[in-house]
Every structure is written in structure tokens, then in C-alpha cells.
Amino acid sequence: MEHFIIENVSVCLEDGRMIQGEILISNGRIIEVIEGKSGIECERFNGNGNTLLPGFIDIHIHGADGADFMDGSVEAAAKIAKYLPSEGTTSFLATTITQSPEAIHQAIYVNREYIKGPMEGSAEMLGFHLEGPFIHPEQAGAQPKEFIVEPSLELLMNWFGESLTDLKIVTLAPERDSGLSVTSKLHESGVILSAGHTKATFSQMLESGDKGITHLTHFTNAMTGIHHREIGVVGAGFMDERFTCEVIADGIHISVEMLKMMSKFIGMDRLILITDSMRAKGLPDGVYSLGGQPVTVADGKAVLADGTLAGSVLKMNDGVKLMKEVAGLTWHQLQLISSQNAAKRLGLYSRKGSISRGKDADLVLVTEDLEVLCTFCKGAIGYINEKLTYGQEGNPNG
Incomplete structure (x- = not known):
């Protein structure tokens, strides 16, 4: 047509x-x-x-329909991209996980090859969200701890080239970046810096915000929470308007009460719905894998053997639906958090994010x-x- x-x-x-x-x-x-x-x-x-x-934009997704972007094959990328329109998603960032430098390099190389090919009728891969390996081991969540390293510009250039082509978001623990030197250089290159899997304090978040951190990975999950004497990364998300906040609206990663509170006190302009979904999305309950680890999926919940949440099986339209139900959002507010804010964040609002x-x-x-x-x-x-x-x-x- x-x-x-x-x-x-x-x-x-x-x-x-x-x-x-x-x-x-x-x-x-x-x-x-x-x-x-x-x-x-x-x-x-x-x-x-x-x-x-407007079509949904998922800036944090690992996989779906049995495939993962870390599988290292064009076929896996194509399978995910073909599946995503069933939940209303029309574009996305291929998201990596903490693994060996060789495995990450292979995933980036292969998915770049996929970007070059035809994608008619499939969701569009807009680039990469590098989640790890530059995180804090005590906030690793489902990220394999043995591959965690300190932030390295050299590694990033080995993976993406000196111009960092296709690298859109880097999730890191800012307290692990000595002098915030890598953060500053990436910010100067136009890469979105996101604090995630981090033990940063509120004051460290303010400092990192001055150096280029402007985003928070799966907000409230795998980060320091609010205490009455130290309000942590979560407090920074609520208080500092420089930070956009990713939200997994599945009622599992974040309670419905917290979703309501985010809607009320953070507002619509700084929230971005994501799925953080893994390969089991769209498939029956069972045992799957994430980062080489077995993940049990049952009743909409994906966990490691010790009970740690391991991504999600959330569909974007279900996340939008839950936000509509629990926070009473209008269609306009829903389009902001499911499409428009992400397009603006990625610098793509001239061609995506609204009708x-x-x-x-x-x-x-x-x-x-x-x-x-x-x-x-x-x-x-x-x-x-x-x-x-x-x-x-x-x-x-x-």
C-alpha cells in the first residue's frame, strides 16, 4: 500500500x-x-x-518470541522486530546485557548488519542501549557479575568505533566512573548517559547530572531507594527534573501505588515506558535463559533461581493499559509516555513520536x-x- x-x-x-x-x-x-x-x-x-x-517506542528491550539480541544472529534480531508490532511497538533500541567483551562485540556487529537490511512490516531498530558491563556488582540484579568492569571509553570505541555510531544509551553506575571522565566524554559525543544498577547517593547523582547523566534505567529497580536521611537515586528521579525515568509498568517491578506516585509527582514529560523484556515474551511459561542464566517464567514473572527478577515478559500495550487504569491517564498522556517522550529523548521527534x-x-x-x-x-x-x-x-x- x-x-x-x-x-x-x-x-x-x-x-x-x-x-x-x-x-x-x-x-x-x-x-x-x-x-x-x-x-x-x-x-x-x-x-x-x-x-x-503513534507507534510505541521501546528504548529498553532484550528480546521476545524466543530470541535475544545477545544471540549474535541476524535471524534473532529479525524475529524480535517482526514480533513487536503485535504489541504496538514500531521502533526500539536493541539492548545488550553484561557479558564478555567478545560477546558484546559480536552482538553489536550482528545487529548492525540487521539494521542495514530491509525491515518492511517490522519494528525499526534505532540503535543500541548498552546495559552493562559498567555497573555496580552489588546492584547487578540479573546481570552476570563475573563480566562487570569499570567504565571504559576504549572498550566502547572497540565495540562502536571512534564515532560511537548507533550507540544511543549507555547504562552505568556513575560512582564506578572515576572522576566521571567517561560520562563527560560520552555526553560530549551525544550519547545518552543513564544511571542504573547503581549504589549512588543523592549527592553523587547531582554531581553526575552536572557531568552528563540525564536518564535513569528501569527507575526504582536496581538502584538506591528513598530513606529519610538519604534519598538516593530514586529521590533524585523524583526531585531533579534533569532526569528522564524509564518505567516497567507491569505491576511486578513497580507496585501500582508507586506507578500512581510517579504519575502524580514526576509527571508525564519525564516518564518513558519500557518493557525490559527477555526472550520468553510471547511464549508459554517455562524455563528460558538471560545472559547465560536459567530464568523461570510463571504467571507473568521472570526470575533467576534465587528469586531475582530477570527482565520481564511485559508487552508495551499492557504497560500502557496498566498506566491508564491505575493513574487515570488520558490518551494524550499515554502517547507521551509510550512514544513522544522517547522520540524526543533520542532526538528523533522530527520523524517519530506523534501523528x-x-x-x-x-x-x-x-x-x-x-x-x-x-x-x-x-x-x-x-x-x-x-x-x-x-x-x-x-x-x-x-
Whole structure:
């Protein structure tokens, strides 16, 4: 479908308005957002009155559908990217885990090869989120401790080259970066620095914020919490508006009460929903692997043998749904935390993150309770739910 219209939809606009209308799409881009019904003659896709949102952007995901970005194969990357539109995700950052330098290098090389290839109908890989190995061993969580090292610009350049091409986010423990020298240099290079798996104090977070830390990895998890005499990294997330906060909204990593508190006191402009999902997402309960470690998945929870949470099996649309339910968020607020904020954070808002003329036609059609009906990746259908009448008169490619 090079040229078509999505009609009969409630469109969530970037200014907060909801309109009943249609979207004209051509060659993967949004050509026009039309209120009401136009007389344009072309193929039409009937949204049956459902809600159209900008496609979700997941900036922290390890795997899905049995594959992991650390598997070191183009096929694994392709499998994940093909699966993600089923949950409304249209773009993402391939996220690594603490492993040997050789394993990380291989994962980066292979996934870069995937980026070069065609991705029609699949979610778009936007680059990399390097989670570890520059973390604190006492806050390792499910990250293998034996491969943890101190922050190293040399290692990063070995993996990504001197220009650090495709490196978008680095998660590190700022207290492990002597003099915050690596942090400062990465910040100067335009890489997003994120504090995570860290034992930093509140004062250390303020100092690291001055040197370039502007992001918090899976906020509240694997970091120092709030105490009445030391409010830690979590306190910094609430108090310091320089920090954007990743949120795993599954009700497991973060309680619904904490999700409500984040919504109320941090606000919509600094929250970014992520999944942090591992390879078991989309598959039945059972035993899987993460970073070479066995992970047991049961009832939506993924844990190591000692009970440590090991990523999630969360789908993006379920995270959006939970935020809507527990915090009473509007469609506009939901689009902020599921797409717009991430696009802005990555410097991609000129082409992603909202439904606007000229942007990529990354779109997700959802029901009132956030069931995904159809996902468009640059105008190509990446997923369609059997519940959406398809192939009827008025829908293209029937």
C-alpha cells in the first residue's frame, strides 16, 4: 500500500486533541491528518471507530518470541522486530546485557548488519542501549557479575568505533566512573548517559547530572531507594527534573501505588515506558535463559533461581493499559509516555513520536482497553488482529 487512507478513527494529536478523522499515507509517511471525512479517492483502511496512536517506542528491550539480541544472529534480531508490532511497538533500541567483551562485540556487529537490511512490516531498530558491563556488582540484579568492569571509553570505541555510531544509551553506575571522565566524554559525543544498577547517593547523582547523566534505567529497580536521611537515586528521579525515568509498568517491578506516585509527582514529560523484556515474551511459561542464566517464567514473572527478577515478559500495550487504569491517564498522556517522550529523548521527534504531517507512518490502532488491532510500520502493516474485520469492502489488500 504505497498510497492509502486510514479512515473512521479517533486520532490522538500531539497537541492533546482527539479528532474523528482519517490519515492520508504515502510511501511510508503521513501526508495529511484530516478531521472528518475527505473525498480523496484511494484505497481505504477502516479503523471501525477505534483509537489511533503513534507507534510505541521501546528504548529498553532484550528480546521476545524466543530470541535475544545477545544471540549474535541476524535471524534473532529479525524475529524480535517482526514480533513487536503485535504489541504496538514500531521502533526500539536493541539492548545488550553484561557479558564478555567478545560477546558484546559480536552482538553489536550482528545487529548492525540487521539494521542495514530491509525491515518492511517490522519494528525499526534505532540503535543500541548498552546495559552493562559498567555497573555496580552489588546492584547487578540479573546481570552476570563475573563480566562487570569499570567504565571504559576504549572498550566502547572497540565495540562502536571512534564515532560511537548507533550507540544511543549507555547504562552505568556513575560512582564506578572515576572522576566521571567517561560520562563527560560520552555526553560530549551525544550519547545518552543513564544511571542504573547503581549504589549512588543523592549527592553523587547531582554531581553526575552536572557531568552528563540525564536518564535513569528501569527507575526504582536496581538502584538506591528513598530513606529519610538519604534519598538516593530514586529521590533524585523524583526531585531533579534533569532526569528522564524509564518505567516497567507491569505491576511486578513497580507496585501500582508507586506507578500512581510517579504519575502524580514526576509527571508525564519525564516518564518513558519500557518493557525490559527477555526472550520468553510471547511464549508459554517455562524455563528460558538471560545472559547465560536459567530464568523461570510463571504467571507473568521472570526470575533467576534465587528469586531475582530477570527482565520481564511485559508487552508495551499492557504497560500502557496498566498506566491508564491505575493513574487515570488520558490518551494524550499515554502517547507521551509510550512514544513522544522517547522520540524526543533520542532526538528523533522530527520523524517519530506523534501523528503529524511528514512523519513516519508508525501507527497503532487500539481498542478502549488497549488491545492492539493493527500496527503500521512506516505505512506497512506489521500486525493485524483477527478481531478487526479485514478484507471487507473498504479495506485494502483484502
